[in-house]
Amino acid sequence: MGVIQRDxxxxxFPFFQKASQPLVENILSFSRYQKLPGKMLxxxxxxxxxxxxxxxxxxxxxxxxxxSAREITLYEIGLGDICVLNATCILSNTxxxxxxxxxxxxxxxxxxxxxxxxxxxxxxxxRAFVHLHINSSLTAxxxxxxxxxxxxxxxxxxxxxxxxxxxxxxxxTHDQISKDLGTSREVISRLLKDFERQGLxxxxxxVIKLKNF
Amino acid sequence: MGVIQRDxxxxxFPFFQKASQPLVENILSFSRYQKLPGKMLxxxxxxxxxxxxxxxxxxxxxxxxxxSAREITLYEIGLGDICVLNATCILSNTxxxxxxxxxxxxxxxxxxxxxxxxxxxxxxxxRAFVHLHINSSLTAxxxxxxxxxxxxxxxxxxxxxxxxxxxxxxxxTHDQISKDLGTSREVISRLLKDFERQGLxxxxxxVIKLKNF
DNA sequence: CTCCCCTGTGTAACAATGTCACAAACACTC
DNA sequence: GAGTGTTTGTGACATTGTTACACAGGGGAG
Numbered sequence: 001m002g003v004i005q006r007d008x009x010x011x012x013f014p015f016f017q018k019a020s021q022p023l024v025e026n027i028l029s030f031s032r033y034q035k036l037p038g039k040m041l042x043x044x045x046x047x048x049x050x051x052x053x054x055x056x057x058x059x060x061x062x063x064x065x066x067x068s069a070r071e072i073t074l075y076e077i078g079l080g081d082i083c084v085l086n087a088t089c090i091l092s093n094t095x096x097x098x099x100x101x102x103x104x105x106x107x108x109x110x111x112x113x114x115x116x117x118x119x120x121x122x123x124x125x126x127r128a129f130v131h132l133h134i135n136s137s138l139t140a141x142x143x144x145x146x147x148x149x150x151x152x153x154x155x156x157x158x159x160x161x162x163x164x165x166x167x168x169x170x171x172x173t174h175d176q177i178s179k180d181l182g183t184s185r186e187v188i189s190r191l192l193k194d195f196e197r198q199g200l201x202x203x204x205x206x207v208i209k210l211k212n213f
Numbered sequence: 214m215g216v217i218q219r220d221x222x223x224x225x226f227p228f229f230q231k232a233s234q235p236l237v238e239n240i241l242s243f244s245r246y247q248k249l250p251g252k253m254l255x256x257x258x259x260x261x262x263x264x265x266x267x268x269x270x271x272x273x274x275x276x277x278x279x280x281s282a283r284e285i286t287l288y289e290i291g292l293g294d295i296c297v298l299n300a301t302c303i304l305s306n307t308x309x310x311x312x313x314x315x316x317x318x319x320x321x322x323x324x325x326x327x328x329x330x331x332x333x334x335x336x337x338x339x340r341a342f343v344h345l346h347i348n349s350s351l352t353a354x355x356x357x358x359x360x361x362x363x364x365x366x367x368x369x370x371x372x373x374x375x376x377x378x379x380x381x382x383x384x385x386t387h388d389q390i391s392k393d394l395g396t397s398r399e400v401i402s403r404l405l406k407d408f409e410r411q412g413l414x415x416x417x418x419x420v421i422k423l424k425n426f
Numbered sequence: 427c428t429c430c431c432c433t434g435t436g437t438a439a440c441a442a443t444g445t446c447a448c449a450a451a452c453a454c455t456c
Numbered sequence: 457g458a459g460t461g462t463t464t465g466t467g468a469c470a471t472t473g474t475t476a477c478a479c480a481g482g483g484g485a486g
Contacts, residue, residue: 064355066363068474074358085351091340092348097355121337127304134347135305138298141354142277142310145287148361149395150279153472173434182362184473189435205434205481281445366443386463397444402464418452418463 004033004056004109012056012080015132019125027054030115036106043100049089051110055081058106062098063179072148072182074098075140084137087130090116148182156181157191161208168213173206217246217269217322225269225293228345232338240267243328249319256313262302264323268294271319275311276392285361285395287311288353297350300343303329361395369394370404374414374421381426386419 009028010017016024031054036042042060043049059078062085063071077083089096090113111119119126147156160181164170178188192208195201202209222241223230229237244267249255255273256262272291275298276284290296302309303326324332332339360369373394377383391401405421408414415422 064359064362066359070363070473072358072362074355085355088344088348088351091344094348094352097352120340124334127333131301131304135301135307138301139307139310141358145285145354145358145361146277146279148358149277149285150283175434185435186437186474187472190437190472193436203435283444388463398464399445399466400443403443403466406465416464 004028004031008056009109013054013129014080015129016125019129020123023119023123023125026115026119027109027111031109031111034108034110036102036108038102038104038106041099041101043086043096045096045099047096049086049096049113051112052090052116053083053086054109054111055079056107056109058102058104060100060102060106061180062100064098070182070184071179073180074144075137076103077137082130082133084134084141087134091120091130153181153183153187154191154194157188158195161210165210168210170208171206172208217241217244221269222322226267226342227293228342229338232342233336236332236336236338239328239332240322240324244322244324247321247323249315249321251315251317251319254312254314256299256309258309258312260309262299262309262326264325265303265329266296266299267322267324268292269320269322271315271317273313273315273319274393275313277311283395283397284392286393287357288350289316290350295343295346297347297354300347304333304343366394366396366400367404367407370401374423378423381423383421384419385421 006024006028009024016027033056036058038058045065055077057079059076060083061073061076062083063073065071083100085097086100088094120130157177160177161170164172174188174192175185178185181188192201192203196203200211202211219237219241222237229240246269249271251271258278268290270292272289273296274286274289275296276286278284296313298310299313301307333343370390373390374383377385387401387405388398391398394401405414405416409416413424415424
């Protein structure tokens with residue numbers, strides 16, 4: 001993709017198709033393009049955000065780290081998304097509240113904080129865009145809290161697998177899964193083994209296959 | 214308090230002391246005052262928000278409900294606060310993501326959504342005000358997730374008690390505490406009894422007293 | 427090719443937390 | 457003082473988290 005063209009941008013962010021064109025011109029002219037490799041730690045909790053990040057392709061996970069190597073994924077963002085924590089970090093000039101890492105190779109557009117704030121001040125559509133995305137991430141976070149507090153782990157794991165399976169299989173380690181769900185590797189191994197014994201799955205190294213696919 | 218005066222408002226929301234005065238006049242003239250009794254359910258998940266709420270006095274808790282009578286408090290707001298979920302609900306014109314109830318008698322200022330959006334559009338300071346508060350609630354929510362996922366319940370309970378104790382005592386039932394911490398009443402009773410056996414507390418109906426106070 | 431090493435998985439035993447069922451203690455009304 | 461609703465106590469069991477190892481498989485070094 002290299003440098004992003006206006007048409008490509010509008011395809012990825014259809015919201016701006018109805019927005020005033022000077023806004024789009026401004027976003028494009030003030031931003032710079034960046035490509036990031038997969039599995040790269042991009043931001044750490046406590047960092048400042050210099051730029052507002054617009055996702056062009058790929059995927060990032062935003063997560064919290066706990067002691068003893070445990071983690072939990074708060075939400076994932078992909079093509080056409082922005083990140084609440086990144087946005088509020090800039091909007092309130094405070095420090096980042098979580099970590100971010102790419103899961104796949106990722107392309108982003110980086111809009112410097114100063115220009116981002118200018119555009120927020122100037123364009124109603126820019127505010128609407130940001131607020132809509134803030135809301136959708138908040139929705140995800142609220143749902144996550146309910147799941148963690150009230151949900152059962154076996155159901156959460158089942159839902160996770162259903163969501164992530166592609167062509168009846170998932171190429172992840174138990175450790176990665178545990179870090180998405182916020183539990184420990186042993187617990188995931190135990191549950192998956194139970195599922196296997198029930199004849200739902202077949203397990204092998206780095207891959208989980210759905211039976212009867 | 215009855216009808217709110219400009220001076221009182223500025224004392225409760227010192228942020229606006231440095232803001233342009235027409236903004237303050239607008240907030241005051243468009244808003245209406247409301248007094249709410251304690252322990253009243255104010256908003257339900259899924260509701261729409263007609264008004265932007267500014268807290269003048271008292272306290273509300275914002276919480277999620279799960280099955281089987283369990284709840285968890287997401288955060289509390291008091292004098293000088295606003296509520297993220299209320300704000301984003303209006304800003305993105307979506308439905309409320311959690312429930313809200315007063316814990317004590319509460320006075321609020323209600324700014325109709327339409328006027329709130331106008332003021333957000335017009336005044337940089339209004340945006341800064343909202344974004345600052347959004348950030349502080351988000352901070353609380355992120356900390357909560359870490360505590361739930363990585364923390365131990367006995368430590369969480371200890372911290373809760375320390376925070377809530379007044380004059381060495383706390384007037385709450387085990388049930389109320391469990392709904393703040395997101396666990397079940399039995400678990401709280403068990404832990405408190407342990408603390409009592411360790412000689413830290415003394416328990417009686419509706420009140421927990423700190424030993425050696 | 428074989429050995430070694432690293433990563434990923436399996437599992438037992440125990441600790442912490444959640445659920446269910448019920449009993450007992452207390453405060454209040456009649 | 458008996459009856460009633462709320463609050464607390466507790467045992468038994470289910471689920472989830474932790475600790476400590478064993479073992480399997482695959483890739484690279486030799």
